[in-house]
Amino acid sequence: SQTIHQWPATLVQPVGSPLSLECTVEGTSNPNLYWYRQAAGRGLQLLFYSVGIGQISSEVPQNLSASRPQDRQFILSSKKLLLSDSGFYLCAWSKEGFYEQYFGPGTRLTVT
């Protein structure tokens, strides 16, 4: 069976500090990978998605970036965090063909 991991679970960072969130998937190959941000427990904002190693599509211009150094690894980064970057970050994967997505447990980021 497939499993998706995210870490850390919670993170408190000062404004201007860097960020690195990691997501890995087990039990499948060549998944499509996604990063979402959820503010105030409501709607999901798609940040990035990837259909393969090194292939990243950005949905929202901002100070975040994503990388996919390995087939089942997806990293969300920032060089300098803003207060507005606070939120609940969710990684997800789907099988090739963009069917249903399977979400990780999420990372709660608070920028102070």
Add this chain to the structure above:
Amino acid sequence: AQSVAQPEDQVNVAEGNPLTVKCTYSVSGNPYLFWYVQYPNRGLQFLLKYITGDNLVKGSYGFEAEFNKSQTSFHLKKPSALVSDSALYFCAVRDMNWIGKSTFGDGTTLTVKP
């Protein structure tokens, strides 16, 4: 372009009563439709999907949804609600002719009271 609307921020039902969470969508081609559930401080869990075939699809935890092409709706239903069904529910749509992302609704909070 594709979009999805969940017209109700909040739905309240009594335990044992039937529940409906509404979703309408807009796509230029044929839709793929999904429902997800989110419990507090957790990731979303996939409940069910409509790709093609029967308009009534059954999913996890006794939930089902009916695809209505003429009304462009995909409402989530359950015949008898449980207190444990209380959660945030998301509808999502993807145009089958567009190789890209799914669009999620803003979510509906379901509260089932004992």
